[in-house]
Amino acid sequence: MITFMNNSDSEEEACNERTSLMSAESPPVPSYQDGLQASEAGEAQKRRTGSNRSPNNIADGEMSDSGVPVRESALENEEEELTLKYGAKHVIMLFVPVTLCMIVVVATIKSVRFYTEKNGQLIYTPFSEDTTSVGQRLLNSVLNTIIMISVIVVMTVFLVLLYKYRCYKFIHGWLILSSLMLLFLFTYIYLGEVLKTYNVAMDYPTLFLVIWNFGAVGMICIHWKGPLQLQQAYLIMISALMALVFIKYLPEWSAWVILGAISIYDLMAVLCPKGPLRMLVETAQERNEPIFPALIYSSAMMWTVGMAKPDTAARGLSQQTWDAAEDGRENHRSPSHADSQMSETRSPVPTRPITSLEELEEEERGVKLGLGDFIFYSVLVGKAAATASGDWNTTLACFVAILIGLCLTLLLLAVFKKALPALPISITFGLVFYFSTDNLVRPFMDTLASHQLYI
């Protein structure tokens, strides 16, 4: 039996990190703003406090309460409505990347045979499932799950400890190594298999050029600066690649048990007071730092047009929100992004009418989803596509179930306003729908189709 040797633990990185949703904004820190006066920062904070109701803010306790209470009630009503409008928009902002990732994975699974062939297993799942008896197979899959989950727990705790003790260099090195492997090695394998499937010849110099450019731009986008959409695209691609690796190397029953176990782990890690992911989020919030960009997909929109500040007399509600928006963006992006944006926003351009300020303001907030969530959603849908007897209905049912789970999770996020695990609800729905569609709905629909009946 050939086992696939993972030469670095870092590939576990993307899957054990941040499997939770959190809001995009960190609390504002006046020191980040050069050129912003303290009063503006105070008003912006006040606006931020008022806008705590939005689905994207972290717990209220961290916001300092300052400023005029007069506008509070007027703000509240507007915010409540904005909450729901924002809520729907952010659900869609997450639906799109999750859907894209799943489409990439399903398309690859259905066309490239490599990812459905069995070529050995990861060392994290040493027990084989080739046994004859059902009980033995179940036992092996449970043992595989225990090993895999322990590895993930150990990695996560290690990462949190490193973060707590400020070993940033080590963490960055680890993340860079894992993204290097994903962007170069796995992409090379993927490209090779796709070319093989479609029987397209490509010479090595071209291949080198393509992979080099893809990987180098990816490293820059993910770890340094880059256009938001390109960064999002790269994060989706590496999640898809990681999910494909899991789909290929996890044996069938182990995959399902691992999916179930990891959603339980996610629930505990994010919600329990001493859970590693919760500690990671809280430590990041205390220090007012963003979580590493390589581990989180951020849906916040880019502020592409610089705007000069209108004079104080004309400053209305929207202006304050705009300030808050600017603060928020600068804080929740990594510092490098903030630099580029601050330079953009400071450049003198003609002022725009207030209405467009309001429109632009609406796009300020985003919501973040951990890459581990992308990966495990795609693993579920990909496994459904790979193993459901060629049936597309199962894949579609799992897809809809996951989206609805994500929607419900975001609803809970709007209610509770703190980091929440994104896996449990979606994976539960996904698993329930996979097994029931594959075993119950498929025969029914096949029988209906054979009699050309429509319901």
Added chain:
Amino acid sequence: MTLAVFFGCTFIAFGPALGLFVFTIARDPLRIIILIAGAFFWLVSLLLSSLIWFIAVKASDPRDEPLQKGLLIFGVMFSVLLQEAFRFLYYKLLRKAIEGLVALSEDGCSPISIQQMAYVAGVGFGLMSGAFSMINLLADTLGPGTVGIHGDSQLYFLTSAFMTMVLIFLHTFWGILFFHGCEHRRWWEITAVVVMHLAVSGSVCGVDPAPSRDPEVLRDVPVPSHPCPSLHPGGKSGHHLLCNIFSPELGDPGQSLWGRHWVHLRQPANWCGLL
């Protein structure tokens, strides 16, 4: 079957729905969520009705053909009733959501009206229903085969595509009517929708499967008795299944009913060697 069949059937079945989606639903995030939730509700209703049908089939004698047919018709009717029940539940949920939206909004009116929600919910139900009916067929149009080789209708894909399109529209209209009936407490509208749905599903019941669909006839066809290697570049396991179905060694005739057996009918025995 050619790509032309695939694209043709896809656009016949889903083209109008895609147009509706792109021009009326895609812009508003709230509508997209209502659409997906509607699809989810339809899916849950299908799940429950399949469960009932499955239990009934397992509890009954698989060799008794009229009984199986009767159970199928019962399954269809039960599924229709359950779908309408879930439509009603969805209406209740959306009503609550509208009250919430109204309470949250500044000017006392919700960003979306119940009529728009009814339309979107109908499209959601329709899209999911159409997708479940049509997607497997579309996947099979990409594979090799000849339609109607055993004397069945050559227009199977075309009729299925049209029927799916019709069904998507019908679900949309039924959604609007149903919600309107619930809003204004006009029970005759709701009953009319249910009766229409039963009539549409039931009317297609009248289409008798051609005699060659009979599993006994399948077994008489001379076939290679070994699983054929698949030459399809994708190597999908489905094609192994296609060949296996023809094998007379398959003891249980019930097995041949499952797994896209209508396509197998259209493939002559000697295709197995070519596959």
